[in-house]
Amino acid sequence: MTVFRSTIDTQSEAFKQNHADMTALVDKLSELNARAPARSAKRKERFAARGQLLPRERLARLLDPGMPYFEVGNIAGYLVDTPEEEKSIPGSTIMAGIGFINGVRCAIVTDDSGIKAGSMTTAGGYRLRRAQEIALQQNLPFIHLVESAGGDLLNYTVEGFVAGGALFGNLARLSKAGLPVISVLHGSSTAGGAYMPGLSDYVIAVKGRGKAFLAGPPLLKAATGEIATEEELGGAMMHASVSGLAEYLAEDDGEGVLLAREVVSRLGWNDRCPSLPAHDFAEPLYDADEILGIVPVDYRKPYDVREVIARLVDGSDFTDFKPRYGVSTVCVQANVYGLPCGIIGNNGPIDPDGATKAAQFIQLCDQADIPLVFLQNTTGYLVGKTYEQAGMIKHGSKMIQAMTNTSVPRITFMIGASYGAGNYGMCGRGFEPDFCVTWPNASMGVMGGEQAAQVMSIVAEAGAAKAGVPFDADQMAEHGKMLAHHFNSQSGAFYTSGHCLDDGMIDPRQTRQSLGFFLATVWEARHRDVKPNSFGIARL
Numbered sequence: 001m002t003v004f005r006s007t008i009d010t011q012s013e014a015f016k017q018n019h020a021d022m023t024a025l026v027d028k029l030s031e032l033n034a035r036a037p038a039r040s041a042k043r044k045e046r047f048a049a050r051g052q053l054l055p056r057e058r059l060a061r062l063l064d065p066g067m068p069y070f071e072v073g074n075i076a077g078y079l080v081d082t083p084e085e086e087k088s089i090p091g092s093t094i095m096a097g098i099g100f101i102n103g104v105r106c107a108i109v110t111d112d113s114g115i116k117a118g119s120m121t122t123a124g125g126y127r128l129r130r131a132q133e134i135a136l137q138q139n140l141p142f143i144h145l146v147e148s149a150g151g152d153l154l155n156y157t158v159e160g161f162v163a164g165g166a167l168f169g170n171l172a173r174l175s176k177a178g179l180p181v182i183s184v185l186h187g188s189s190t191a192g193g194a195y196m197p198g199l200s201d202y203v204i205a206v207k208g209r210g211k212a213f214l215a216g217p218p219l220l221k222a223a224t225g226e227i228a229t230e231e232e233l234g235g236a237m238m239h240a241s242v243s244g245l246a247e248y249l250a251e252d253d254g255e256g257v258l259l260a261r262e263v264v265s266r267l268g269w270n271d272r273c274p275s276l277p278a279h280d281f282a283e284p285l286y287d288a289d290e291i292l293g294i295v296p297v298d299y300r301k302p303y304d305v306r307e308v309i310a311r312l313v314d315g316s317d318f319t320d321f322k323p324r325y326g327v328s329t330v331c332v333q334a335n336v337y338g339l340p341c342g343i344i345g346n347n348g349p350i351d352p353d354g355a356t357k358a359a360q361f362i363q364l365c366d367q368a369d370i371p372l373v374f375l376q377n378t379t380g381y382l383v384g385k386t387y388e389q390a391g392m393i394k395h396g397s398k399m400i401q402a403m404t405n406t407s408v409p410r411i412t413f414m415i416g417a418s419y420g421a422g423n424y425g426m427c428g429r430g431f432e433p434d435f436c437v438t439w440p441n442a443s444m445g446v447m448g449g450e451q452a453a454q455v456m457s458i459v460a461e462a463g464a465a466k467a468g469v470p471f472d473a474d475q476m477a478e479h480g481k482m483l484a485h486h487f488n489s490q491s492g493a494f495y496t497s498g499h500c501l502d503d504g505m506i507d508p509r510q511t512r513q514s515l516g517f518f519l520a521t522v523w524e525a526r527h528r529d530v531k532p533n534s535f536g537i538a539r540l
Contacts, residue, residue: 003317004310006286008294019293025440026292026507028494033074036091040114047114052209053253055095055112058145058186061257062101062108068517069099072130075505077123078498081155089115090498093148094124096131098521101143102265105524107135110145113187117149120193125164126500132170134503137434138525141180141269142171143260146196146210147187164192171199175536182263184256185210185236185246191219194234197245201537202263205236205246206256212245245539273528276520279338282315288509295508297441299417305330305345305375308415312336312512318343322357329354331361333370337516339523341411345375349382350422355395358425362402371409371522373515374427376442377416381425399425409434409522413511414442414493414502429501435518438502439511442493 009015037056047054053061063069077092079085095110109131111118120128135142151164174181183200189212197203197212205212213234220226220233231238239245248263250256294307309332310316318334328348334341342365344358365372381387381396403410403425410433418428423444427433465471489495497505506514 002319003285003315004306006307006310006316008290008307010290010293014296015293018296021297022292022295022441022508025297025493026509029075029440029505029507032078032090032494035089036095036112036115039089040112043114050209051252052186053257055110055114055118055145055147058184058253058257059095059108059110061254062099062143062145062260064100064103067100068513069097070504070514070517072096072098072134072503073123073127073500075494075497076126076500077121078494080123080498081121088498092121092123092127093118094120094127096127098134098138098140098517101141102261104264104267104269105140105521106143106264107131107138107140108143108145111148111186113147113149116152118147118187119149119152120164121152121155122160123498123500125160125167128167129170130500130503132167132174134435135174135179136170136177138521139177139179139528139530140521140525141182141264141267142174143182143184143264144196144200145184145186145257145260146189146193147185148189148193150188150190150193168192168195168199171196172536175199175201176533178530178532180267180269182260184250184260185212185239186253186256187211188216190214190216198539199536202248203239203246204248204250204256204259204263205239206250206253207236209253210236210239210246210256212239272530273524276523277338279335281335281338282317284311284313284512285316286311288512291508291511295415295439295441299377299379299441299443302348305347305377306332308375309334309343309345312515313343314338321361326351326354326357329358331357336512336519339371339516339519341371341373341515341519343373343375344426346378346416346422346426349379350396350399350425351382352387352390352392352395355381355392355399355425359395359399359402362399362406366402366406366408369408371411371519372403372406372427374410374412374433376412376414376418376423376426376428378419378422378426379417380420380422396421396425403427404431409519409526411515411518411522412436413515414438414444414496415508415511416442418442418444420446434522436502437514438493438497438505439508440493440505441508442496443491444493444496444501445487445491 075090078090079088082088093112093115109128171181181200182202183197185197185205187209189196194212194214211234240249248259250259288311291311313334318332321331330345332343410427412427412433429436
């Protein structure tokens with residue numbers, strides 16, 4: 001046992017200030033998370049009049065009560081579709097996540113037809129696509145509760161149209177990979193959206209409400225002059241009895257969800273994967289709430305990442321790898337809910353020794369088949385004559401190479417600074433970790449805004465001297481302020497998460513639970529026996 005002994009003074013002014021600052025950000029996160037449910041719930045009377053459940057009620061009935069659920073992309077779209085903060089709805093018109101249906105871990109997407117009739121936005125498209133990718137990567141059945149007005153034509157771009165093809169291609173890939181695709185047709189699924197059920201392995205259609213057609217009555221009349229009703233073109237009864245698109249016909253939303261649960265239970269999905277071994281484990285010795293007081297909102301203020309780790313891992317017990325070498329890079333081995341993992345964190349910039357230590361640690365975890373967890377809080381790799389001559393490029397590159405090419409699962413938490421190549425070496429989004437989530441205090445960019453302004457000023461002054469022209473310091477200072485604002489306005493966690501640069505934002509106190517959920521997910525993925533085929537299941 002190597003139990004960590006915390007030195008945090010929870011009564012100190014610094015702790016109290018950190019806690020207050022972080023709590024304010026968590027409160028903002030909670031308020032943003034509540035916006036989409038509140039907006040959608042305003043349509044409750046309209047849904048009730050049609051005999052329908054609200055989208056979140058459908059999802060709640062689909063999921064196993066009391067089982068964990070991880071929401072993917074909860075802040076996606078924040079300040080993307082509109083610059084007006086009070087009108088921005090994080091999460092947009094799609095709900096996506098990983099949850100349990102009759103004991104089976106599944107990727108689940110629900111169209112939120114209570115917002116913009118469920119039309120597909122940029123952020124909604126991201127959430128759907130990312131859920132599909134997770135299903136493919138983690139060997140999960142994919143379930144889609146469908147009711148959408150189709151593409152958001154008011155914000156149409158040809159780029160979005162072309163990119164939308166990937167949503168359909170992913171359904172074909174899922175089926176080919178032996179991962180069942182199940183759709184419940186609660187409402188309309190029009191034009192390209194008709195291929196959502198069309199490319200599903202199982203379709204459940206709700207009588208009187210579910211509809212799928214390539215061209216609805218108005219478009220059909222405009223294109224061909226033919227007049228037909230919605231039911232004739234694509235009603236649930238027609239698809240269940242004439243076209244054969246629907247395998248099952250449900251009387252209402254509730255029965256549609258029950259049928260989806262039944263289809264999942266009939267798959268025998270968990271028979272293809274051994275049960276996760278039962279492990280005895282102890283909870284951390286320290287309260288997760290203390291994380292809010294340990295971590296400063298200002299990433300320039302130092303703290304020991306081991307204090308965070310001690311509040312995440314079983315029994316606050318971990319083995320510190322090479323603690324006296326490359327001291328600003330922390331590498332530890334620990335268990336979370338009994339599952340082993342290697343954790344890499346930062347106590348400052350990464351120097352040549354730290355990069356070397358991390359590269360070796362990554363390879364050792366790869367050798368032992370131990371998942372890697374990255375706790376990002378670094379301003380990058382150190383620069384300067386001393387570090388360049390010590391081989392910073394060479395050593396930093398081999399850390400990136402080891403991290404990129406390891407065969408074990410990688411899980412990234414953005415818990416502070418993520419600047420420069422430090423974002424890369426610590427498995428940033430561009431390196432496709434299995435999961436990547438953000439704390440509300442995180443900050444990301446190629447460099448800080450003030451640093452960027454200073455760099456440009458130095459370059460401009462040198463350029464002026466070389467050209468033999470006067471250097472206008474006042475003008476450059478004004479330009480520097482604008483440049484700093486440009487950089488800083490894009491660095492905050494709510495901006496980066498809103499622009500879909502992660503899998504979602506969490507309360508730091510939920511990190512242990514989230515990590516345990518991810519570790520169990522990747523363990524199942526790598527122990528599951530799937531039955532791929534050549535082309536996916538053809539609808540006949």
